[in-house]
Amino acid sequence: MADKKIKVTLVRSVIGTRESHRATVRGLGLKRLNSTSELVDTPAVRGMINKVSYLLKVE
Numbered sequence: 684m685a686d687k688k689i690k691v692t693l694v695r696s697v698i699g700t701r702e703s704h705r706a707t708v709r710g711l712g713l714k715r716l717n718s719t720s721e722l723v724d725t726p727a728v729r730g731m732i733n734k735v736s737y738l739l740k741v742e
Contacts, residue, residue, distance in 0.1 A: 707734050
């Protein structure tokens with residue numbers, strides 16, 4: 684069975700955001716603006732995306 688993937692892109696800067704939100708963005712594998720990461724769709728990843736959804740574009 685192939686795991687479902689979610690593609691996330693950082694579209695807003697982490698400057699001025701909470702430290703925990705910055706750590707979450709790094710945890711998602713995003714380093715700079717417009718960087719994209721393809722992640723396995725798990726409840727943990729969904730929770731991380733939910734937390735910083737205002738910074739991301741999800742496909």
